Amino acid sequence: MSLKTRRDFLKSGVNTAVALAMGGAAGFVVGKSGKGDLVWQLDPNICIQCENCATNCVLPESAVKCVHSYSMCGYCDLCSGYLEPGAKSRDTGAENQLCPTGAIKRTFIEDPYFEYEIDEKLCIGCGKCIKGCGAFGNGSLYLQVKHDRCVNCNECSIARSCPSNAFRRVPAETPYILRGEEADRYSAQI
Amino acid sequence: MTRHLRFILIAFAVLSTAAAPEPIQRFPKPDFESGYERPIMQTPASRALTLEYLDVVVLIAALSLASYFVLKKRSRRYLFVLMLFSLIYFGFWRKGCVCSVGSVQNVVLAMFSNSYAIPLTVVAFFLLPLVFTLFFGRTFCAAVCPLGAAQDIFILKPKSLPGWLNETLSLIPYLYLGLSVLFAATGAGFLICRYDPFVGFFRFGASFDMILFGAFLLLLGTVVARPYCRFLCPYGVLLNWMSQLSRKHLSITPAECINCRLCEASCPFDAIKMPTAKSNEKKEQNTRRLALLLVLTPLVMALSGWAGSLLHVPLSRGHFTVALAEEIRLEDTGQRTERTDETDVFRATGKSTALLYEEARQIQRQFRTGGWLLGGFLGLIFCLKMIKLAIPSEQSLYEANRGTCLSCGRCLSYCPVGKEGVDVERIPQG
Numbered sequence: 001m002s003l004k005t006r007r008d009f010l011k012s013g014v015n016t017a018v019a020l021a022m023g024g025a026a027g028f029v030v031g032k033s034g035k036g037d038l039v040w041q042l043d044p045n046i047c048i049q050c051e052n053c054a055t056n057c058v059l060p061e062s063a064v065k066c067v068h069s070y071s072m073c074g075y076c077d078l079c080s081g082y083l084e085p086g087a088k089s090r091d092t093g094a095e096n097q098l099c100p101t102g103a104i105k106r107t108f109i110e111d112p113y114f115e116y117e118i119d120e121k122l123c124i125g126c127g128k129c130i131k132g133c134g135a136f137g138n139g140s141l142y143l144q145v146k147h148d149r150c151v152n153c154n155e156c157s158i159a160r161s162c163p164s165n166a167f168r169r170v171p172a173e174t175p176y177i178l179r180g181e182e183a184d185r186y187s188a189q190i
Numbered sequence: 191m192t193r194h195l196r197f198i199l200i201a202f203a204v205l206s207t208a209a210a211p212e213p214i215q216r217f218p219k220p221d222f223e224s225g226y227e228r229p230i231m232q233t234p235a236s237r238a239l240t241l242e243y244l245d246v247v248v249l250i251a252a253l254s255l256a257s258y259f260v261l262k263k264r265s266r267r268y269l270f271v272l273m274l275f276s277l278i279y280f281g282f283w284r285k286g287c288v289c290s291v292g293s294v295q296n297v298v299l300a301m302f303s304n305s306y307a308i309p310l311t312v313v314a315f316f317l318l319p320l321v322f323t324l325f326f327g328r329t330f331c332a333a334v335c336p337l338g339a340a341q342d343i344f345i346l347k348p349k350s351l352p353g354w355l356n357e358t359l360s361l362i363p364y365l366y367l368g369l370s371v372l373f374a375a376t377g378a379g380f381l382i383c384r385y386d387p388f389v390g391f392f393r394f395g396a397s398f399d400m401i402l403f404g405a406f407l408l409l410l411g412t413v414v415a416r417p418y419c420r421f422l423c424p425y426g427v428l429l430n431w432m433s434q435l436s437r438k439h440l441s442i443t444p445a446e447c448i449n450c451r452l453c454e455a456s457c458p459f460d461a462i463k464m465p466t467a468k469s470n471e472k473k474e475q476n477t478r479r480l481a482l483l484l485v486l487t488p489l490v491m492a493l494s495g496w497a498g499s500l501l502h503v504p505l506s507r508g509h510f511t512v513a514l515a516e517e518i519r520l521e522d523t524g525q526r527t528e529r530t531d532e533t534d535v536f537r538a539t540g541k542s543t544a545l546l547y548e549e550a551r552q553i554q555r556q557f558r559t560g561g562w563l564l565g566g567f568l569g570l571i572f573c574l575k576m577i578k579l580a581i582p583s584e585q586s587l588y589e590a591n592r593g594t595c596l597s598c599g600r601c602l603s604y605c606p607v608g609k610e611g612v613d614v615e616r617i618p619q620g
Contacts, residue, residue, distance in 0.1 A: 011435065012437075014435055015324065015435045015436070018324060019324055022317065022321065022324070026317050028301070029300055029301065029313050029316075030310065030313055032300045032306075032307065032308060033300065033307060033309065033310050033313055034307030034310075035310075036239055036309065037237075037239055037309045037311065038307070038309055039236045045213075048531065048535055058389075058393055058396060058397075060394070060395040067231055067232075068231065070229055071219070071228060072219075074216070074217030074219070075220045109222065109226050110222060110223060113220050113226075115226075115229075117229070138213060138214070138215055142213075144233075147233075147234055147237075148234035148235075150236070151287060152236070152287060154287050154289075154293075154295070154296065154380055154383045155292075157384075157397075163530070163531035163534075164535040165510065165535075172236045172237070175235070175236040176233045179213055182231050182233075186233065
């Protein structure tokens with residue numbers, strides 16, 4: 001850049017000064033930065049199953065799904081997460097199921113135990129089963145942001161509408177907040 | 191008796207889950223005799239960090255290419271292809287997040303919050319376009335920003351806006367930037383992301399309002415080119431500043447401008463400075479006006495700062511804690527009978543209302559300070575604009591307006607001046 005006039009000289013000086021100032025600001029911000037990335041996750045111990053997760057995600061199909069901690073499950077015949085309160089019979093009849101989309105699969109294992117499996121494709125993340133399981137069962141069902149689905153918006157729109165402030169940014173290497181043995185196994189992996 | 195016991199147990203269970211649903215092992219873990227193995231919960235990993243770094247590499251490559259195409263290659267065609275690539279990569283593939291426009295808020299949050307460790311990739315997305323603009327002009331806007339690209343392909347019949355309207359509307363980004371910084375700094379949220387008009391298209395899913403707003407801007411963009419970039423984009427404010435100081439910048443002619451007027455109507459963004467007629471206004475009159483403006487500036491700043499501070503109560507309601515405190519107060523004073531999920535959760539935690547009110551008051555104080563600063567900043571911007579208008583410009587050639595020029599390269603092909611000389615064929619006769 002040839003410096004023809006005094007104005008050019010001044011401008012070049014300001015340009016350099018701004019570049020240096022930006023370098024300084026960058027240093028300050030980098031000093032406050034973390035190594036890895038951050039992703040959104042909800043704390044199941046704060047979640048109140050308000051059903052906002054089902055409708056407030058920016059994706060047409062919510063990235064929040066019900067997960068099942070098999071290590072905590074009682075495998076009950078009378079499952080309060082599976083059956084509608086006051087259900088006429090304990091079977092797989094749609095009228096007896098709590099889940100609005102029939103996303104929980106009930107399989108007989110051995111007397112008197114039943115396995116409950118979440119069909120993630122059908123689950124809408126409403127949390128109805130979680131309310132039931134938490135109220136009368138072991139709390140083995142709970143909601144989590146599934147990171148193969150979540151697009152990690154800069155401001156999570158479910159987090160913004162969460163009445164209990166259960167969402168927070170967590171390190172991308174440990175993107176789940178789990179319960180029970182899963183939590184121990186998970187932290188051991190890391 | 192057992193029935194009563196069960197009722198009490200259930201009631202206790204319901205109450206305790208409403209408060210803090212910590213899991214309670216009510217039923218023992220079964221011992222299976224059939225050799226049944228418990229399945230393992232699937233926890234798919236989040237996007238790999240290497241992919242995040244790849245985004246930064248692609249960003250650097252795109253910025254370098256865009257600068258090369260603008261300054262050396264001087265080709266709109268190459269820029270257009272690169273722009274389409276950016277739209278696909280940063281828009282549809284990366285789903286628009288995180289973008290440089292929104293990263294302003296992450297940087298502000300990192301500065302003011304002790305708990306937020308901003309990822310390095312986000313810092314890169316914030317800084318790189320600014321650095322490139324400081325050296326080469328707004329080449330980021332030209333062909334890298336996916337929001338700009340989405341609007342650019344909808345420019346069909348751009349109309350020139352009257353000067354007064356253009357200047358007035360271009361004040362909005364300062365307000366938007368100021369508010370976004372205030373909200374990010376106080377931890378109230380990310381306004382830019384909340385009202386992003388195009389990210390919904392990138393994800394193929396959005397709220398109705400967002401689709402409506404985005405479609406409106408694209409439709410408007412057919413006649414008013416790139417309305418978001420020019421009259422809303424908060425990051426554009428920073429890019430404008432950097433571009434005014436840039437070392438190099440797109441020049442319409444590769445050599446000397448011959449004032450042929452061919453490029454006059456080529457810019458859809460009204461970003462070409464045209465030769466001005468000599469003002470026959472007396473110099474004294476002008477000097478007096480300028481002096482008056484300089485004296486008025488601090489007064490306007492103080493006044494608008496004060497006005498900004500008055501807005502701290504309504505503005506602070508955008509913060510979760512303040513809104514919650516307000517709800518609790520309404521319920522406690524009996525002005526509202528219906529309880530909300532938010533207040534239910536708060537009451538279940540057993541935290542004292544006094545503590546909540548104190549927190550809310552502290553946030554309101556931050557908003558008051560922020561309101562002063564925001565108002566003062568906007569007052570300053572307004573006065574600077576007036577001062578700029580009051581200084582008579584001595585423009586003798588056609589030149590890009592460094593601040594508002596988006597380096598899109600449309601004007602380049604209109605110029606008949608080549609490196610070897612003037613292409614006489616292209617100059618209209620008569």
